[in-house]
Amino acid sequence: MKLDNRAQTLLKALVERYIADGQPVGSRALSKFSGLDLSPATIRNIMADLEEMGYVASPHTSAGRVPTPRGYRLFVDTLLTVRQIDENAVEAGMRLPAHQPQKVIANAAQMLSSLSQFAGVVQSPRRESTFQQIEFLRLSEKRILLVIVDPRGDVQNRLLLTEVDYSPAQLTQSANYLNQNFAGLSFDQVRTRLSGELRQLRDDMGCLMQAAVEAGSEAMQETDDMVIAGERNLLSVSDLSSNMSSLRQMFEMFEQKTGLMQLLDMSSKAGGVQIFIGGESSLVPMDEMSVVTAPYEVNGKIVGTLGVIGPTRMAYERVIPIVDITAKLLSNALSHS
Template sequence: MQLDARAQTLLKALVERYIADGQPVGSRALAKISGLDLSPATIRNIMSDLEEMGFVSSPHTSAGRVPTPRGYRIFVDTLLTVDTIDESALESRLQSRIHSGSSQKVIANAAQVLSSLSQFAGVVLTPRRESVFQQIEFLRLSERRVLLVIVAPNGDVQNRLLMSDVDYTPAQLVQAANFINLNYGGLSFHDVRLRLQHELRQLRDDMTPLMHAAVEVGSDAMADNSDEVVISGERNLLSVSDLSSNMSSLRKLFDLFEQKTSLLQLLDLSNRATGVQIFIGGESSLVPLEQMSIVTAPYEINGRVVGTLGVIGPTRMAYERVIPIVDITAKLLSNALSSATDKHYK
């Protein structure tokens, strides 16, 4: 719905003032902060129109007005002026924290960076583990216990314990691993399973159970996505009165972090979008609280989108500051993970 210039200016002023102090904004305050040369009566009429259109509402306890989810939406889509920040300064500040360690550590650091800079909760949807493996290794732990080590193409490592009826020697385990790596490295465990039954004749018969066990356990390991969402700074939201003002809100907030179902759906949805996305409570069932907003951006590995990161905070957040934080952190995480992948292949 189109708003004329005066209505846009007043709505922008109202949202910005409400974000700043959390109090309903009256016509007299709008007359001072909007910069418009309008009478109080004209401002009241425009605000009544905005309320009728669903962009603002009037709390029962005050004559002032507050933005609705619809009002926030038009604000962030068309009225918001994003802060101009020194990207190079912020990048140098974050680079050492994000460009360090394994990919899991880098992702955890990114969530912490988002939390510390926004003072809300930082969240990262991790890349789905690829079903293919680069190489495996068998390590003899004891008489019938073998450790299966699986290395993915992106360098991630999975360890799984195999229980065997046969006491394999270290030489036999090396032979089995070499066979798999030479013939199947770079394939999915599903493809390996289909081919093994025809090609295991090249190995001794007593190696067959070990190979099949490795394929079954390896397939489960690569499909295990139990840690898909990394969250940092949840406790920050407990100090946000908008989100923790009553037990119902608190319960929904903790459900979001404990069950993660709606959060996964939302992040997966934004995974298919381009650039920064803003999800506002009250607009979608994916955001469980009307007082909550989530600002997200996808991140890449070598040009391919693999996950999403973002900031979870109150609807009354400083979007102009949070948006560039999310945007730049996504770019830095993309660079860090792409660099780690390149080093792994060299």
């Protein structure tokens, strides 16, 4: 059911007042802050309709109403007026010496936290899924170190335990074969192409290459790191720290990171600013928590996601541009580092 203009205006006023002071909003306050010339009875009728449609709810202890996750969703998607913020002030905080991407990323997380007064998170750039070069180093009998170099020059090491004691010459021959024929491809592509060619290779060499492909594929799929700043800010947010169960859930999310990483990965695929509202998204562990995210790029390619973690009752009109501008500035800083 589509909301008419009066209902939208009242819902917008209710969400804004609830975000501002955290108290259920009654008809008298809505009459004052909505700017509509409506009788209290008319406002109560509209509120009853909004409650029936699931946009607001009535706490047992008050005659006023509060927004539901569905109400927040409609608010941020269609009713929100985003504030302008001083981009130059944000950019000044991003200026760091070139060739220090990790410092730039840590600084971006800290800026997101200080500007929002909540927690800031930045997912480090994903590793390239392709490899540029591999090497085999014989450590001892049947123990080989696999060295993987990606196109950015990042290095991953994996230990291979083999059933055969390969000679240095065999290891060099296998590495040369993979580098000459498959450099620049992903390990999944190598696996597909190798399957038809292994029959022509000696069994021992084929087994070594298969082991290298499987280990390389696992290395590239490992969870990326992330930087989180300002978690302690959330302890002063009563909506999030009102009970021990909520606190445990919140800090388990920060400690384990897996669910947060899934959320950031999903955000990068969608593009642009995304808002995940607790009670609506299974990726957000608490009903009282929301996450505002945006992907960032390096040289035009999306490589990670950043965001602000805070209460559902946050000032979205201020947090959204903070996240959006920080993503653009981080993209620029990393592309020119």
